[in-house]
Amino acid sequence: MTEHLRSISNVGIVILSGRRGVEDRVRGLMGGADAWLSKPADLRELAVTLVSVRRRMAVVPAGGEAEPQPVRAPQPAAPAPEWVLTVDGWALVSPGGRSVSLTPSERLFIQCLFNQANEVVRREVLVEAMGHRPDYYLNHRLDMLVSRLRRKIQSETGEALPLRAVRGFGFILSRHQVSG
Known part of the structure; x- marks a missing residue:
């Protein structure tokens, strides 16, 4: 079929x-x-x-409707080390192969970012993905979740999660390891 x-x-x-x-x-x-x-x-x-x-x-063109994108065969390339979310979403695996278990809130937050990897995700979208209403969910609660998650991942993997805050807008996650 x-x-x-x-x-x-x-x-x-x-x-x-x-x-x-x-x-x-x-x-x-x-x-x-x-x-x-x-x-x-x-x-x-x-x-x-x-x-x-x-x-x-x-x-999506600059000012228009979405247009179908042709399906292309994957191009062989040298795989870059990247962060991986397990199939069930309950663990995040670092490029070095170390796994971090996620809490329910962390899981929903990370899944939303992974689904839009390398794109800025609005705070409201992240809050809704975690099952909350953006008008009642205080911004500092999201910031605290991010802060705890970053510390936890750094502590358990020895690697920094490539997650950046975009001031006044949201967050962006790069799945590939950032060197530097």
């Missing part, structure tokens, strides 16, 4: 299936699916997956 959809359209394809076997997932992804989720899927994870696939499928 995914092969047929991919042959006639450039739509994003997300498979939500009760099948959990590796072979089923591999077959679906190799057949053209952009993402695979197993049932029962968390509604937030499904929503974030859909947003992520849509973002990858669209290019």
Whole structure:
């Protein structure tokens, strides 16, 4: 089915299936699916997956509507060391291979940043991703979460999380290790 959809359209394809076997997932992804989720899927994870696939499928010109972006085969390149969020989202792995367990709030915060890696994410978007209302969630609470998370990651991995604050706007996460 995914092969047929991919042959006639450039739509994003997300498979939500009760099948959990590796072979089923591999077959679906190799057949053209952009993402695979197993049932029962968390509604937030499904929503974030859909947003992520849509973002990858669209290019937004300076002042216009989103246009479909062609699907391209990945280009082989030397892999740069990068931060990785585990599939279940409960641990962050540093470029050096050290893992840090995440609290529920840290997990939702980091997942939102990973879904928009290398892009500035507004504070309001991060607060909503953590399940709070931006009009009631105080800015200093988000700043404290970021401060504790940075200290925790530095302490447990010996590496600094490449997370920058953009004053008056939000945060940006670079998944690749920043040298310097």
